[in-house]
Amino acid sequence: MSWGAMALAGALLWLPLSQAQAEDTITFAGWGGNYQEALSKAVWQPVAKQLGITIKEDNTNGLADVRAQVLANAVQWNVTELTIDGCAQGEAEGLFEPLDFNVVDKSGFDPAGVGKSFIAQNYYSNVIAWNTDKFGKDGPKTWADFWNVEKFPGRRSLRNDPAEVLEQALLADGVAPDKLYPLDLDRAFKSLEKIKPYISVWWSSGAQSAQLLTDGEVDLIGAWNGRVSAAQSQGAKVDFTFNQGILIADCLVIPRGAPNKDLSMKALAAAVSADIEANLPAYIDYGPANAKAYDTGKITPDVAARLNTSPENAKTQVVLHGDWWGQHGAEARERWSAFINE
Incomplete structure (x- = not known):
């Protein structure tokens, strides 16, 4: 058999195998x-x-x-x-x-x-977390508490994104968890205006939020539970509650x-x-x-x-409605950009 014929035979044997593998x-x-x-x-x-x-x-x-x-x-x-x-x-x-x-x-x-x-x-959940050196086990248990700067004074941080934060703002303003959707954007941004002067850092990544906790740069934060528990396991003086967490x-x-x-x-x-x-x-x-x-x-x-x-834990939290964000996310983010940059 010629080398060409042998090569062709080899290719024919290999082809079905490669197709099966694919x-x-x-x-x-x-x-x-x-x-x-x-x-x-x-x-x-x-x-x-x-x-x-x-x-x-x-x-x-x-x-x-x-x-x-x-x-x-x-x-x-x-x-x-x-x-x-x-x-x-x-x-x-x-x-x-x-x-x-x-x-x-x-x-x-x-x-x-x-x-x-x-x-x-x-x-994952965006939860309320706090520095235990400052608040011990008695940190804020609701977003209304988080917004209450007299009862819980300290440096605060929230995510630099409207998703999850608009829900938090409405809960802080007294909207019942089962009445959140459709989100009332006017009411949410009015609530955010109240807390904005007290936000030291608007975090933009999970790693950043964990670092803020680990370094003790903030006293209260809305952050993803996995990042908070990871910071805890590494010795950060932090605790959190699932109550009114936003499930995403x-x-x-x-x-x-x-x-x-x-x-x-x-x-x-x-x-x-x-x-x-x-x-x-x-x-x-x-x-x-x-x-x-x-x-x-x-x-x-x-x-x-x-x-x-x-x-x-799930029964104390709110599930983020992706369908609402799919339909209205562009509008919400446009308003957020104006809010965060004003």
Whole structure:
């Protein structure tokens, strides 16, 4: 046999194998860093083993990346993670494949975390935290307390973004948690004007908020619970309450036009199953979105006590409505930009 014939025979033998490998491989895109490393161990590696497939991982910067791939008909990711407002906005733009709820079990999820083409994976909470050297265990327990600068004097910090902060402002102004939506923007910004002079730092990243706590640069802060608990574990003099925390979902989607759609759907379904979601607390203090994860026996009562989505903690919090932010986020952010820069 000639070298050319041998090469051709080799190529023909290799081609079906490579196609099979491609058919059994998907790519997940997440937020990167320690967060993605935790989710890789808790979710994607177990899913790959369960389904007998290869799951590659990439990083995303958010909805704009998905939009660019879809509009260019060059989708590289099979499943990607987005914030709940990005999921709602992308669904409105038709950027995702509809989920097959015969494959994906949504029965354990809060309806606010499920759309036609997205489903929540985990929740983080923006909670009230305080310096224990200043307040001991008796820090503010409500956003009205946080706004009360006479009862709780000190340096304050809030996130430099309207999402979560507008909800906090309305709760501080006396709006009942079950009456928050649709958000009253005029009332929210009027409430924010009251606290603005007392905000020492408007933080823009989770790392920054944790550093403010660790260094003792602020006495009170609205920050993500995972960052607060991490600061606690590293010796920061800080405590927090889940009461009136704002529960924010990260959700999963399949970009429109993604290859291996059926396998992508199976992988997404496995990722949000109760058994897989119950792995999360072993790697990160963000709570499973699937409430049935707490029925698997994997999450002990002691662990559940520190998780934001455990039944006891979830009932004292407010779920951020991604559908509202998907529809009105642009207007809210335009007003926020004017407010923060005035």
